[in-house]
Amino acid sequence: MSRRRLLRLSLTTVAVVVVVALVAVVVSATIVVRRPLPEVAGEQQLPGLDATVSVTRDERGVPTITATTAQDLFRAQGYVAAQDRFFEMDYRRHVTAGRLSELVGENEDALAADKVIRTFGWREVAEQEWDLLQPATREALQAYADGVNAYLDGKDPGAIAVEYSVLGLQTTVRAPREWDPVDSLAWLKAMAWDLRGNYDAELERAASYSSVGDIARVDQLFPAYPQDLNLPILAAGDGPVAEVQQAAASTEPLDLGSSDLQEAMASAAAALAAVPHVMGDGEGVGSNSWVVSGEFTESGKPLLANDPHLGISAPGIWEQVGLRCAEVSADCPYDVSGFAFAGLPGVVIGHNAELAWGLTNLGADVTDFFIERVDGDATLLDGAPAPITERQEVIRVNGGDDVHLTVRESVHGPLVSDVLDLVGVSTAPVPDDAPGRGFQVALRWTALQPGRTMDAVLAINVAKDAEDIQEAAALFDVPSQNIVFATTDGHIGYQAPGRIPVRSTVPTGPVPSNGTWPRPGWDSRYDWQGFVDPATMPRALDPAEGFIVTANQAVLPAGVGPFLTADWDYGYRAQRIRELLSSATGEDKVSVADMGEIQVDQHSPFADVLVPVLLELDIEDSFDDDGQELLRTWDRVQSADSAAAAYFAAVWVDVLEAAFADDLPDGYGPSGGSRWLEVVRRLVDEPASPWWDDKSTPGVVEGRDEVLTRAMVDARLQLTAQLGREATDWRWGKVHVAAPEHPVLGGSSLPGVVRDLMNPDPVAVGGGSSIVDATAWDASSGSFAVTAAPSMRMVVDLGDLDASTWVTLTGASGHPASVHYADQLGPWSRGETFPWPFTRAATEADARDRLTLTP
Template sequence: MSRRRLVRLSLITVAAVVVVALVAVMVTAVIVVRRPLPEVAGEQELPGLDADVTVTRDERGVPTITATTSQDLFRAQGYVAAQDRFFEMDYRRHVTSGRLSELVGENKDALAADKVIRTFGWRRVAEQEWGLLEQSTRDALQAYADGVNAYLDGRDPGAIAVEYSVLGVQLNVSTPAEWDPVDSLAWLKAMAWDLRGNYDAELERAASFSSIGDVARVDELFPAYPQDLNLPILTAADLPVSAVQQTSAATTPLDLDSADLQDAMASAAAALDAVPHLMGDGEGVGSNSWVVSGDLTESGSPLLANDPHLGISAPGIWEQIGLRCDDVSAQCPYDVSGFAFAGMPGVVIGHNAELAWGLTNLGADVTDFFLERVDENTTRLDGAQAPITERIEVIHVNGGDDIRLTVRESVHGPLVSDVLDLMGVGSAPVPEDAPARRFAVALGWTALQPGRTMDAVLAMNVAKDAADIQAAAALFDVPSQNIVFATTDGHIGYQAPGRIPVRADIPGGPVPSDGTWPRPGWDSRYEWQGFVDPAAMPRALDPVEGFIVTANQAVTPAGVGPFLTEDWDYGYRAQRIRELLTDATTDGKVSVADMGRIQMDQHSPYADVLVPVLLSLDIEDTFFDDGQDLPLDVEDSFYDDGQELLRTWDRVQSEDSAAAAYFAAVWADILAAAFADDLPDDYGPSGGSRWLEVVRRLIDEPASPWWDDKSTPGVVEGRDQVLTRAMVAARRELTAALGREATDWRWGQLHPAAPEHPVLGGTSLPGLIRNLVNPDPVAVGGGSSIVDATAWDASSGSFAVTAAPSMRMVVDLGDLDASTWVTLTGASGHPASVHYSDQLGPWSRGETFPWPFTQAATEADARDRLTFTP
C-alpha cells in the first residue's frame, strides 16, 4: 500500500519555454545552471563575526567549520547551508508553514497540503516553542538565521538556486524572505510528523473494519509482536529498577457495532494523506542502529553503526558537516561531526570527541484520533457540551486568488475531517448508545504541544556520558527516537526519549483503550491522563551481552516498562543483526569493516518463511488460470523455471539475483490474492514486516479463510492453490518485464532507487530539466524488512525503492578518524554541482568513505579553504 503523496508541479509549458531557450543558447544554459554554485575558496566578509572563521571542504564537498565562539560557528553554519542548499531550506519552510502555494502557484496538491498543515498549526506551535528554549539555544538559532540572511543579502533568486529560474518562467518569483529562527523550529514538526508512530496503523484498523466488520479478524492482520522469535531491544535485566513497571494492557472490546463513520474517517484519512512527507512515509521508514562494547571489538573500544531508513529524494535529506570550536570550552563547547538538517543548527546524528550517538525511530504511539459528535460550535463530552474554537487562515496562492480557511479545534485537537470534503470508506467500531450518528475526527498529537526538542539536539552535540544523554532525552519531546550511544572511555548505552501519552485501562469499553483504534471523544475516560515520566523511560548502560541493537522493534518485553505502543516493527531486521553480531563475536572480534558488512546484509526473512513451502508444491501437476484448473504439459518447464531458481537460492536479495526477482513477484502476488480482496481501496497489503508476520502465522493453516481469494466466485482457495498460482503469475509477469530466460532476470532491474527532486521531479518535464535535477536511477539489492532496508510497496504494482538507508555511518570510538560514512546523494543541493549526486553510486554498492575528525585529519583531507572575516 502506497499512500504517500509527493507535491509535483505541472510545468509542461514552463519547461518547454526553458528548453527552447537552453537549446537556442547553450552558453546561457551553462550560466543559468552554474550561476548559483557558491565560492568555496578564498576570503569572504561575513558581518557580525567576532573573529575569522575557516571552512575547509574535502573532496566530496563536505564542510568543516572552525570558529572561536559558538555564535560565529552557527552563523557560519547558516551561511554554508544557504550556500549549498537554500532552495531545499526554502521549500521545507514553505511546506512546514502551510505556504507551499506561495512558492509553486496554483496546484491542487500544494493547496491541499497547505490546508492540512494550517489546520495542524505547525508554524503556530513552533512560534510558541521559541519562549520555552534555553537562551543559548535561541542564540544559536538566531546566529544561524543571521548567517543564512547574510548569504541571501544582495543576491537575486537566480543567483541562489536554479529552481527559482525555472519557476520564474511562469510564476512571480520574488527575492526569498529572510530566514527566521522559527523557520528552523518548524522543521522539527515535519520530522515529528513523518516519524510519528502508529498513526497509519490506527487509520488502517478503522478502514479494515469497514470492509471486514469483525474486530477479531482485523486484529489477525495486526498480530502481537513475536517476542518468542525476535527479541526486544532490552531485557528486564537490562533495565534499572525504577523503569520496570507493568503496562496498561489492551482490553477485549465488547458489543461493537459499525456506525456511519465512513465519511468522517475517510475525510480525515484523505486530509492527512495530503501532507508532503519530507522524510518519508510507510512501513519502510525506520532505521538500524547498534553499538558494540570494546570487549568484543578488534580495537578494544566501542563501535557504533547507524543507517536511518527514510524517503529518497534529490538532494538527500542529510547535510554532512563538522563543527569545531578553536578552543573547546564552556563558552564554545562544540567539537562535533555528523549529519545535520539544512535549515537547523547543530548536528542531529554523529559524534564529538567523547561520545557518539545514533537514532532510530522508536515508533511510540503519540497520536490518537478522537471521534467527535459536533453540534454547531460544540462537541459532546460526558453528556455535556465542550467548546470548539475557530480561527481563519489565509493562504496566498502565487498567481491566483487567496484562499480563506476556517480551522476548527475541539478539546482533543484540530478537526482534520473538516479540511478535505471527500467521501470514501473507513469506519471504526462504536457502541450502540453513541451520542450521535454524525461525527467529526480530531487529531490528538504530542507535537501539537510546544516542546524543547531543539534544546535536546544541541545538548546531545556536547554530551559526554550516559547522564548527559539522559538529560538531553528528557527534553527530546518529538519525534520519539531510540538513542544508542558509546563513549571513548568505553561505555555503551541505550536511552528512550519522547513525550508519550498515558492512556487509562478501560475494561469493557467500546474499543480497546491502548491507542490502537480511534477513541470516543464523548467519553472522558479515553482522554490522555498525562505523559510518561522521563525518568521512567527505558534505558540501559553496559549490558552483559556486550551489544545493543535497535531496529524499530519492541523496546522491552511485554508487560515491562511504560506502555509505549502496540504497533512495533516486527523485529526481523533487529534479530538478523543480533545473529550476525553473535556470529562475528563468536569467531573473533568485530571491526569497522564488519559493521559495514552487516549494514549491507541482504538475507531475506521472507524467504525463510515461504521458500520451503513453495518448493514443496508440485507446480508441474496443475496450475490455476482465470478461475479454471488446467493441465500443464509436463515436458514444458516454462512455469517451473522460477521455482527452480529457488532450489539453489541462498535467500539473499542481492542486486544481481534472478531468484530474488522471482521471489519478490511471488510475494506480491500472494498478498494480492490472499488479502487485497478483503481490504478497502488504498489499504492493500504493503508487504512490510507486519505482513510477513501475518503470513508466518498463517503458513501452518493451509485452510484458513484468509487464503481464499474472494475475486474468484464459486472457488474456495487454500494456501497451496494461492501459492501455486502466485508462482505461475510471477513467471508470466517477469517474462513480460525482463525476458523469457529466467536465469537472466536481475532483482536490481526491478528494484531501482531513483531519488527525485521534490518540486521539479515530475515525469511530465522535458528530459533536459528532468535529467538535470533527478540523478540517474541506480539498481540496488535489499528490500523491506531486510537489514539493507531498501523498502518497496507490494500493493503498488511497482518494485521501485520507496525508502532506503538515507546515510550509513560507523564510528570507531578508539580512533575517531577511522570512522566511515556515506550519504544518499551528495553534499550539495545544486543540480549543477559535481557533489549533487557523487555519493549515490558508492552508496548503492555499499561503499563508504573515510570520515576524518581531528584537526590534523581534516586539514590533511581538505581540498578547499574559505575564510570568513568580520
C-alpha cells in the same frame, strides 16, 4: 496524483517550460544552471562575526567549520548551509508553514497540503516553543538565521538556486524572505510528522474493519510482536524501568454496536495524506543502529553503526558537516561531526571527541484520532457540551486568489475531517447509542504541544556520558527516538526519549483503549492522562551481552516498563543484526569493516518463511516451473544480481494480492513489510485458513497451496513479460531501483532537459523491506521501485575516530550543477563508504578547498 508527486508542475506549465527551457539550453543553459554555485575558496565577508572563521571542504565537498565562539560557529553554519542548500531549506519552511502555494503557484495538491498544515498549526506551535528554549539555544538559532540571511543579502533568486529560475517560468518569483529562527523550529514538526509512530496502523485498522466487520479478524492482520522469535532491544533486567508497568488495553469483551461514520471518517485519511512527507512515509521508514562493546572489537573500544531508513530524494535528506570550536571551552563547547539537517543548527546524528550517538525511530504511539459527536458549535463530552474553537487562516496563492480557511479545534485537537475528504477511519466501531448529531474527527498529537527538542539536539552535541544523554533525552519531546551511544572511555548505552501519552484502561468500551483504534471523543475515559515520566523511560548502560541493537523493534518485553505502543516493527531486521553480531563476537574481534558489511546484509527473512513451502508444491508445466527451479539453489540473499530474488519478490506480491487484497478496501492493500511477513508466517501453518481464499474467484474456495502455486505461475509470466523469457537472465536490480527525485521538479511529465538536470539517474540496488539493507518497496503499488532506503550509513570507531566511515544518499550539495550533487549515490548503491576524518590533523590533511569568512 500520488503522494510522492504532490508538487509536480501542471501539464500546462510543462508546455511553457519545454519551450523556454529548450531556448535556454541553446543560448545560456550553462550560465543559468551554474550561476548559483557558491564560492568555496578564498575570502568572503560575513557580517557579525567576532573573528575569522575557517571553512575547509574535502574532496566530496563536505565542510568542516572552525570558529572561536559558538555564535560565530552557528552563524557560519547557517551561511554554509545557505550556500549549498538554500532552496531545500526554503521548500521545507514553505511546507512547515502551510505556504507551499506561495512557492509553486496554483496547484491543487499544494493547496491541499497548505490547508492541512494550517489546520495543524505547525508554525504557531514552533513560535510558542521559542520562549521555552534555553537562552543559548535561542542564540544559536538566531546566529544560524543571521548567517543564512547574510548569504542571501543582495542576491536575486536565480543566483541562489536554479529552481527559482525554473519556477519563474510558471509563477512570479520574488526574493526569498529572510530566514527566521522559528523556520528552524518548524522543521522539527515535519520530522515529527514523518516519524510519528502508529498513525498509519490506526487508520488501517479502522479501514480494514470497514470491509472485514470483525475486530477479531482485523486483529489477525495486526498480530502481536513475536517476542519468542525476535528479541526486544533490552532484556527485562537491563534498565531501571523493569519494575514499572502500565495497563494499556482492555481485556473485556467489546460492545461494538453499529457504525454510521462512513462519510465523516472518510474525510480524515485523505486530508492527512495531502501532507508532503519531507523525510518519507509508509513502508520502510525506520532505521538500524547498534553499538558493540570494546570487549569484542579490534580497537578495544566501542563501535557504533547507524543507518536511518527514510524517503529518497534529491538532494538527500542529510547534510554532512563538522563543527569545531578552535579552543573547546565552556563558552564554546562544540567539537562535533556528523549529519545535520539543512535549516537546523548543530548535528543531529554523529559524534564529538568523547561520545558517538545514533538514532532510530522508537515508533511510540504519539497520535490518536478522536471521533467527536458534534452538536452545533460544541462537541459532547460526558454528556455536556465542550466548546469548539475557531480561527481564520488566509492562504496566499502565487498568481492566484487568496484562499480563506476556517480551522476548528475540539478539546482533543484540530478537526482534520473539516479539511478534505477523510477515508479510512470511516467505519471504526461505535455504539448505537453514541451521543450527538454528527461525527467529526480530531487528531491529538504530542507535537502540537510546544516542547524543547531543539535544546535536546544541541545538548547531545556536547554530551560526554550516559548522564548527559539521559538529561538531553528528557528534553527530546518529538519525534520519539531510540538513542544508542558509546564513549571513548569504553561505555555503551541505550536511552529512550520522547513525550509519550498515558492512556487509561477502559474495560468495557467499544474499542481497545490502548491507542490502536480511533477513540470515542464523547467519553473522557479515553482522554490522555498526562505523559510518561522521563525518569521511567527505558535505558541501559553496558549490558552483559556486550552489544545493543535497535531497529524499530519492541523496546522491552511485554508488560515491562511504561506502555509505549502496540505497533512495533516486527523485529526481523533487528534479529538478523543480533545473529550477525553474535557470530562476529565469537573468537574474532569486530572491525569497522565488519560493521559496514552487516549494514548491507541482504538476507531475506521472507524467503526463510515461504521458500520451504514453495519448494514442496508441484508445478507440472516445464515453462511455469522455471522460477521455482531458481529457488532450489537460492541462498536467500536479495542481491541486485539475483534472478531468484526477482522471482521471489514477484511471488510475494501475488500471494499478498490473492490472500488479502480482496478483503481490504481500496488504498489499503498489503504493503508487504514486516507486519505482513508476520501475518503470513502465522498463516503458513494454517493451509485452510479463510484468509487464503481469493474472493475474486467466485464459486472456488482456495487454500494455501492453491494460492501459492498460482502465485508462482503468475510471477513467472509477469517477469517473462518484464525481464525476458530466460529466467536465469532476470535480475532483482533491474526492477528494484532507487530513483531520488527532486521534491518540486521531479515529475516524469517534465521536459527531459529539466528532469535530467534535477534528478540523478536511477541506480540498481539489492535489499528490500525488512531486510538489514532496507531498500523498501511497496507490494501494493504495482512497482518494485525503492520507496525508502538507508538515507546515510555511518560507523564510528571510538578507539580511533579518524578510522570511522560514512556515506550519504546523494551528495553534499543541493545544486544540480555541482559535482557533489549526487557523487555519493553510486558508491552508496554498492554499499561503499568513505573515510570520515575528525581530528584537526586529519581534516586539514583531507582539505581540498578553504574558505575564510571575515567579520
